[in-house]
Amino acid sequence: MERQRIGVFVCSCGTNIAHHVDVDAVCESVQGMPDVAIASSYRYMCSNPGQEMIARGIQEHQLTRVVIAACSPRMHEKTFRGACKRGGLNPYLCEMANIREQCSWVHSDRLAATEKAKALTSAAIRRVRHHEPLESLTAEMCPNTLVIGGGIAGLTAALELADAAHDVFLVEKTERLGGNLARVDLTAPHLDSARDLLTERITRVRDNPRIKLLLNSELRNLVGYVGNFSATVRTNGASGAHEEKTVDVGNVIVATGYQEFDAGRVTHYGHGKLPNVVTSFEFERMLRTGRIETRDGRLPQYVAIIHCVGSRNKEFHAYCSRVCCMTALKYSHELKSANPSCYVSDIYVDMHAFGKGCEDFYKTTSEVKTLFLMFDKNERPVIRKAAPSDDCDMLIEVNETLSGERIEIPADMVILMVGMEARSDSGEVARLVNISQDRDGWFMESHPKLDPVATTTDGIYIVGTCAAPKDIPDSVAQARAAAARILGKIAKGKIEIDGVFAEVQDERCSGCRMCNELCPYSAIEFNLDTRRSHVIPAACKACGACVAACPSGAIKGRHFTVEQLHAQIEGVLL
Amino acid sequence: MAIRVNPKLIDELATYGAADVQNCYHCGNCSAVCAHSDDTFVFPRKPMRLLQMGLEKRIEASLDPWLCYYCGQCSTQCPRGAEPGETMMSLRRWLTSRYDFTGISRLFYVSWKAEVGALVLVAVLTCVGFLTYGFLNGNIAHYDGPTAFLPSSVVHVFDWVMAVALSLLLLINAGRMWWFTTVKNPRIRPRLASYLKALYLLPLQFLTQKEYARCESRRPWAIHLSLMLSYVTMLILIMFFLKQIQEGPAIAWPFHAFGYVATAGLLFGVIHAMRGRIARKEPHLKHSHESDWIFLVMLLVVTLTGVVQHVLHRSGLELAANIAYVVHLSLVVPMLMLEVPFGKWSHLAYRPLAAFLAAIHRDALVSQRTSTANGEPGSTSRALAAA
Numbered sequence: 001m002e003r004q005r006i007g008v009f010v011c012s013c014g015t016n017i018a019h020h021v022d023v024d025a026v027c028e029s030v031q032g033m034p035d036v037a038i039a040s041s042y043r044y045m046c047s048n049p050g051q052e053m054i055a056r057g058i059q060e061h062q063l064t065r066v067v068i069a070a071c072s073p074r075m076h077e078k079t080f081r082g083a084c085k086r087g088g089l090n091p092y093l094c095e096m097a098n099i100r101e102q103c104s105w106v107h108s109d110r111l112a113a114t115e116k117a118k119a120l121t122s123a124a125i126r127r128v129r130h131h132e133p134l135e136s137l138t139a140e141m142c143p144n145t146l147v148i149g150g151g152i153a154g155l156t157a158a159l160e161l162a163d164a165a166h167d168v169f170l171v172e173k174t175e176r177l178g179g180n181l182a183r184v185d186l187t188a189p190h191l192d193s194a195r196d197l198l199t200e201r202i203t204r205v206r207d208n209p210r211i212k213l214l215l216n217s218e219l220r221n222l223v224g225y226v227g228n229f230s231a232t233v234r235t236n237g238a239s240g241a242h243e244e245k246t247v248d249v250g251n252v253i254v255a256t257g258y259q260e261f262d263a264g265r266v267t268h269y270g271h272g273k274l275p276n277v278v279t280s281f282e283f284e285r286m287l288r289t290g291r292i293e294t295r296d297g298r299l300p301q302y303v304a305i306i307h308c309v310g311s312r313n314k315e316f317h318a319y320c321s322r323v324c325c326m327t328a329l330k331y332s333h334e335l336k337s338a339n340p341s342c343y344v345s346d347i348y349v350d351m352h353a354f355g356k357g358c359e360d361f362y363k364t365t366s367e368v369k370t371l372f373l374m375f376d377k378n379e380r381p382v383i384r385k386a387a388p389s390d391d392c393d394m395l396i397e398v399n400e401t402l403s404g405e406r407i408e409i410p411a412d413m414v415i416l417m418v419g420m421e422a423r424s425d426s427g428e429v430a431r432l433v434n435i436s437q438d439r440d441g442w443f444m445e446s447h448p449k450l451d452p453v454a455t456t457t458d459g460i461y462i463v464g465t466c467a468a469p470k471d472i473p474d475s476v477a478q479a480r481a482a483a484a485r486i487l488g489k490i491a492k493g494k495i496e497i498d499g500v501f502a503e504v505q506d507e508r509c510s511g512c513r514m515c516n517e518l519c520p521y522s523a524i525e526f527n528l529d530t531r532r533s534h535v536i537p538a539a540c541k542a543c544g545a546c547v548a549a550c551p552s553g554a555i556k557g558r559h560f561t562v563e564q565l566h567a568q569i570e571g572v573l574l
Numbered sequence: 575m576a577i578r579v580n581p582k583l584i585d586e587l588a589t590y591g592a593a594d595v596q597n598c599y600h601c602g603n604c605s606a607v608c609a610h611s612d613d614t615f616v617f618p619r620k621p622m623r624l625l626q627m628g629l630e631k632r633i634e635a636s637l638d639p640w641l642c643y644y645c646g647q648c649s650t651q652c653p654r655g656a657e658p659g660e661t662m663m664s665l666r667r668w669l670t671s672r673y674d675f676t677g678i679s680r681l682f683y684v685s686w687k688a689e690v691g692a693l694v695l696v697a698v699l700t701c702v703g704f705l706t707y708g709f710l711n712g713n714i715a716h717y718d719g720p721t722a723f724l725p726s727s728v729v730h731v732f733d734w735v736m737a738v739a740l741s742l743l744l745l746i747n748a749g750r751m752w753w754f755t756t757v758k759n760p761r762i763r764p765r766l767a768s769y770l771k772a773l774y775l776l777p778l779q780f781l782t783q784k785e786y787a788r789c790e791s792r793r794p795w796a797i798h799l800s801l802m803l804s805y806v807t808m809l810i811l812i813m814f815f816l817k818q819i820q821e822g823p824a825i826a827w828p829f830h831a832f833g834y835v836a837t838a839g840l841l842f843g844v845i846h847a848m849r850g851r852i853a854r855k856e857p858h859l860k861h862s863h864e865s866d867w868i869f870l871v872m873l874l875v876v877t878l879t880g881v882v883q884h885v886l887h888r889s890g891l892e893l894a895a896n897i898a899y900v901v902h903l904s905l906v907v908p909m910l911m912l913e914v915p916f917g918k919w920s921h922l923a924y925r926p927l928a929a930f931l932a933a934i935h936r937d938a939l940v941s942q943r944t945s946t947a948n949g950e951p952g953s954t955s956r957a958l959a960a961a
Contacts, residue, residue, distance in 0.1 A: 302581065343581035351599075362599075363654060369596045371581050371626060397576045402600050403623045405632070408576040 004129050005037040007063040008121065009054055011045035011070035013100055020104040022114040026069060029118045033125055037061045046076050051083040058087030065128040069097040069121040090133035092499060092559060097124035123571025130564045134499030139538050141227040142250035143490045146171065148219055148429070151179020153464030153475040154255035155201040160483035162210035166490060169247050170205065171217045171233055177202045179257050180465075185287035186334060187472060188326035189361030197472070212247075220244065222252065222432055225523070225539035226459030227495045251459045251486045254443060255479065256429055258420040258465040261310030261317070269309065269416055270383050276300070276393055277383060277414045279309075280327060292338050292413075294393065300342060300412035302392050303335055307348040311419030312377055317440060321419030321469040325352045328417050329365040336368045344370045345409050347398060349377040355471060373409065374401045383414060420469040433460050434522050442468045453482040457521060458495075458538070461485065500559040501540035502547055506532050508554035515546035515555065580628030587625060589684045590671075591863045592664035598622045598656035604648035609788045610641050614936050617641065618648050618658035621665055634672055635759040637935065639665040640921075640928030645789035646857025660861045667863065670920055672754070673747040679916040686864035689912070693872070696908035704900050717892040717899075718821050724899055726820040733813060736910065743915035748923045756931055764938045772933035779926035794858070797846055802922075804839025807832055822887060833884075840877045844870055869918045872909040879905055 010026050012018035027039040038061050042050050045068060057063060066089060068080050073096045081091035099117040107113040143166045147158045150172030158168045176182070177198075184194040205211050214233055221232040227250045236242045263271040263279045271277050275295035278286075286292050294300055305328045311321040325348065332344045346365075351372070353362040366372070375381060381398035392410035400407050422441025423429075430437050435455040436444040443462040446454040453461050461482035464475035489495065504515075504524075511531040516524050523539035524546060526532075535546070535555070547557040584596060598619075605611040605619040617638035624632045642662040649659040671680035682689040708714060708723040716722050756762055779785060783802065786795040811819050811833055819829045848870050850859040883898035913919040 345579070345581065363597065366597045366599065366654070367594075369584060371579070371584075371596075372599070373579075373627070395578075400627070403620070403627060403629070405627070405629065406576045407579050407627065407629075409579045410581070 004035045004064045005062055006035045006065040006067060006125055006128060007037055007054070007057045007061060008039040008067045008069065008125065009045055009050075009057070010039070010041040010099075010121070011050070011068065012041060012043050013045075013071060013104075014043065017070070017100050017104045017117075020107055020110050020113045021099055021117045022110065025114050026099070026117050026121055030121055030125060033122060035065075035129065036125060037063060045070050046079050051079065051086070054080065054083040055087035058084065058089050063087075063089065064093065065131065066094045067097060067121065067124045067128050068094065069099045069117065069124065071100040072096075072098050072102075092134040093128070093131050095124045095128040095131065097121045119572050122574070123568045126571035127564050127568035130561065130567055131559070132561075134558060136499045137497040137537050138494045139225075139227050139497060141489055141493060141495050142229070142248050143167070144169065144247065144249045145251045145253060145486055146219070146229070146231050146247070146249040147253045147255060148433075149173075149179065149255035149257055149464070149466070150177040150205075150213075150215075151255060151257045151464060151475075152181045152198065152201070152472055153257070153479040154179070154253070155198075155205055156476050156479035157253045157255060157463060157483045158211050159201065159204055159208070160480050161486060162205075162208045164483075164487050166210065166487075168211045169214060169231070169233070169249065170211055171214045171219055173216070173218055175216050177205065177213075177215075180260075181472065183281055184284050186330055188323075188330040189355070189357045191330065191333060219429070219432055222434075223522075225536050226251070227489070227538065229459065250490065251461065252433055253461045253463055253479070253482050253486070254429065254433060254435070254466055255462075255464045256423060256426065256466040258469065259423045261321075261418040261421050263309055263416045263418050265316065266309055266380070266416075268380065268382055269306065269414075271416060274383060274385070274394065274414070276412060277416065279416050279418045280324070280331075281418065283331065283415045287334055292335065294412055298412070299339055300393075302343050302345070302410045303331075303413045303415065304345040304347060304394075304396055304409055304411035305331055305415045305417060306381060306396075307346070307417045308377060309416040309418045310421070312349060317419060317421060319440060319469065320352060322352070323469065323471045324417035324419060326355065326358055326361060326471070328415075329353075329361055329370075331415060332365050332370040333368065336370075343410075345373055345396075345411070346370050347373045347375060347381055347396065347409065349375060355473070373398065373407070375399060376401055381409075383411075386410070420465060423466070426466065429466075433457065435460055435462065442466070453478050453485065456541070495538065497538045498542075500542045500557075501537045502535045502542060502544070503556050503558060504533050504535055505554050505556060506530070508552050509533055509550075510552050510554070512551065514549055514551065518545050518549050520545065577629055577631070580630060583628030583630060584626060587661075587664055587668060590664040590667040591861060592625065592657075592661045593861070594655055594657045595622055595625050595661045596656075597654040598626065598652075598658070599654060601653060603651045603653065604658040607647045607651045608642070609645070609647075609790060610643070610785065614939055615641055615932065618662050622656065622658055622661055625661065625665065633665065634669070634754045635761075637755050637928050637932050638662075639669055640924055641785070641932055642666075643786040643789050643795070644858040645791055645794065646860075647790055649857045649860075657861070659858060663858075663861075664863075666921070666924075667865070669751075670917075670924070673751045673920075673924070674916055675746060675750060676743075676916070678912075679920075682912070682916055683863075683865060686868065689865065689868055689917070692912055693868070693908045696911055697904045700907040701900060701904040704903055708896070708900070714896050715893050717887055717895045718823070722821075723896040724903075726817045729820070729903075730816045733816065736907070737813065740910060740914045744920060744923050747915060747920065748927050751924060751927060752931065756934065762935050762938050763942065764934045765941065768934045768937040771937070772930050775930045775933055776926050779929040780922070783925070785925075785929055794856075797843060800839050801843025801847075804836040804843065807836040808840065811836070837877065837881060840873070841881075844874045844877065848874070865918055869913055872905065872913065876902065876905045876909055 008030050010023050012023050023041045027041050030036055031039045038057060042053055044050050066084055077096055081094055084094045085091045097120040099120055103113055103117050145161050145168050147154045147168055147170045150170060158170045161168045181194050181198055187194050214235055217233050217235040219231060220234045222229055224230050229249045230246055231249055232244055232246045234242050234244045260281055307324055307328055310316040328346055335342055335344050353359045375398045379399055381396045383394055383396050386392050386395045393412045396409040396411055426441050434457045438444050443466050445452045445467060446456055453463055455462055463478040463482045509532045513526055515533055516526050521539050521541050523536050525534050527534055544557050544560055547555045600619060602619050605616050611617050615638055621636060621638045639662050644659050644663055646659045649657050652658055667683050671683050712723040713721045714723045756764055783799055815829055819833055850856060851862045854860045879898060879902035883895055883902050886895035886898050
């Protein structure tokens with residue numbers, strides 16, 4: 001093997017590393033190793049002077065490989081690869097030894113930690129000898145986008161993209177646009193009409209020639225990778241007939257929304273048995289038709305609203321559905337304005353009024369004399385029919401926690417604030433577009449805080465309530481965020497693909513197709529002509545599952561070759 | 575057993591002055607800042623809650639409103655503008671109407687017109703009565719002597735008849751307060767010894783109002799105490815020394831001195847209260863119920879007509895003095911007859927009684943807790959409920 005000139009740079013990370021690792025001792029220990037040209041330490045390697053030190057070192061000592069003993073590569077590998085590039089070295093000829101997260105932060109014995117840091121650094125030195133210069137690839141970016149779901153999020157995303165003069169295929173499962181929002185009367189906290197919000201969007205979507213609207217349609221298949229997807233959409237005709245068509249898209253926005261919790265599952269609330277126990281959506285229908293009345297056509301004098309139906313409870317869904325609290329307050333306002341002499345009891349667990357303007361809304365709801373009654377979420381209210389001598393239809397018995405009293409609340413109508421849950425077909429959608437779901441069935445984002453609309457599959461975005469319960473402002477913001485992400489990519493014209501991915505060596509592939517099914521990113525195609533598997537670099541995440549599984553050892557993980565890994569293991573052990 | 579919520583009560587209390595109680599979201603700031611609230615009597619938060627929920631029986635059984643002296647700290651600190659101080663005031667009005675067995679109190683609080691009408695009616699009756707008596711038995715030109723228009727001996731008897739009637743009414747209502755708060759209260763099982771032990775509180779609270787002094791600002795207490803002592807002084811002079819202060823020509827100096835000091839105290843207290851209610855600068859004077867104004871105006875005109883009558887008498891204008899006396903009596907009688915048992919004035923009995931009963935409740939709760947701790951069965955659930 002040819003001689004290398006390796007530069008080793010050890011970072012103190014202030015005291016983060018230096019407190020438990022003798023950084024100078026690490027330098028000394030590697031100085032005598034074969035091929036090591038220089039070894040030096042610095043207070044903050046990631047700082048500008050630190051990066052400068054690396055770039056200068058490469059030039060002054062004609063380094064051919066660089067090892068940086070510092071933090072996790074997830075933190076600063078990009079930074080140090082950049083420094084190498086500036087020093088004239090291929091960025092993939094750099095290797096990091098993690099002596100912070102996996103060493104100084106988790107050990108308290110300074111001597112032992114220093115020994116471990118030495119071992120990790122020497123492992124990196126042994127490994128980096130085998131690194132190969134790699135180049136990143138590029139692929140074309142198709143400027144069309146597929147949007148799945150015609151609710152407020154889907155409509156907004158489609159408009160945002162179409163307004164930037166790009167084609168959008170908007171696929172909606174039902175025969176009309178608007179989603180769940182179309183079932184709502186007014187919105188909290190400003191009491192704007194949901195219809196007004198939607199009508200403007202829907203009209204613009206219908207009028208925009210860039211948007212190909214596909215109603216009564218479903219995505220049936222999606223193949224390809226970011227920038228180059230091919231989507232098959234089935235449209236159901238009026239007479240049971242259906243037609244399928246395939247469109248080319250560069251990105252996909254999933255905006256499939258939520259479904260309401262089935263109130264009948266909470267048996268003792270009597271939904272479906274007691275005639276005047278209605279769900280929030282059934283009540284919305286009353287509001288939209290302008291007739292708030294009991295089953296026998298009377299104006300209710302006492303209305304009770306029960307929160308957290310199906311939410312915040314281990315039995316059903318542990319999460320908070322986020323919009324029900326403000327919706328309940330909205331009902332109080334709408335009830336009072338429809339019938340000022342009616343009494344509204346708001347039976348809640350906790351009042352979540354976190355959004356902009358929501359705390360004020362909570363206060364104004366108090367001011368219209370809404371009776372707020374708090375209960376413990378582990379002890380649900382019980383609804384029973386009142387006696388004929390009572391001046392109400394039903395009585396709700398509950399332990400009221402603010403007063404400590406066991407009370408019964410008169411009610412002529414009970415509104416159950418049903419929560420949101422993942423749609424029953426969400427598993428199918430997740431499989432089609434190759435994204436993951438959490439334990440509640442919501443689609444999972446790439447990073448909950450820093451990358452909330454992207455998924456682990458490049459080119460697939462999730463917006464609105466298909467990812468988690470959220471309100472209209474958040475859904476709209478996400479729709480626009482995803483559109484902005486896609487527009488950015490379209491503007492670039494090409495997509496850059498990391499040089500690290502798996503490669504099938506055709507001459508060794510037996511065509512067993514084991515890797516095809518195994519790949520979690522659907523990145524491996526099977527070429528029926530050559531009868532060999534082929535990895536699509538743009539879709540590959542370099543997880544290595546296929547490399548390990550291939551019975552012929554035909555798949556090579558670039559930057560994670562067998563030689564590199566063996567050398568690294570030897571370095572740790574020796 | 576679940577207790578029925580009455581969402582309508584909050585509307586009823588609005589007529590008693592509780593305008594913003596629905597704004598309360600039970601942060602507890604009011605109780606934290608209150609000098610009188612403690613582990614046993616948690617207010618204003620708890621009564622606010624009971625009122626929002628309309629738990630009438632619980633409010634009826636509560637002493638809390640009477641333990642508040644309305645310094646207004648709670649209202650100042652309230653983040654929601656729920657006016658807990660004013661709510662406590664309204665609850666005192668409501669409780670007064672509940673304690674009153676005749677229902678007249680309730681009528682007065684919900685309709686100021688009814689109250690004014692009743693005052694006018696009693697005033698006319700008094701006026702007619704005294705004029706009739708005067709013209710039949712005396713000479714309107716004579717203030718003193720055997721032909722006096724209104725001899726002190728006659729007025730003295732009238733005063734005592736009225737005092738006994740008023741005391742009886744007030745006693746019955748005070749008895750009802752004890753019944754609601756202590757006897758019928760399932761959470762309190764008082765011991766006889768506690769009654770005896772706390773008995774000293776009745777005269778002590780009546781005369782010193784020392785609970786009031788525990789509020790953060792002591793000024794309102796000082797002013798209220800001076801007003802009350804002036805009134806009591808005047809009451810003693812009238813009830814026991816009417817002859818000495820009414821009849822001339824010579825009036826012994828001690829009666830003069832006490833009379834003048836008491837009059838000055840009454841005038842000062844009433845005018846101060848009225849100015850405060852007009853200026854609305856202090857939290858407890860921001861909201862005035864009609865009944866507050868009726869009470870103050872009556873007290874002012876009664877004091878002023880008393881002064882006029884005295885001045886005219888001392889100036890030797892006997893006819894004018896007699897007319898002023900009839901006017902004075904026509905005001906003082908309706909004021910006492912209606913305000914003492916049915917109006918704001920009834921608190922002269924309820925305040926000391928509440929302090930007395932609070933000590934008994936406290937005692938009972940402590941012993942109930944101790945017996946629970948000792949494992950006495952049966953008392954557990956009640957004591958827990960109280961805790």
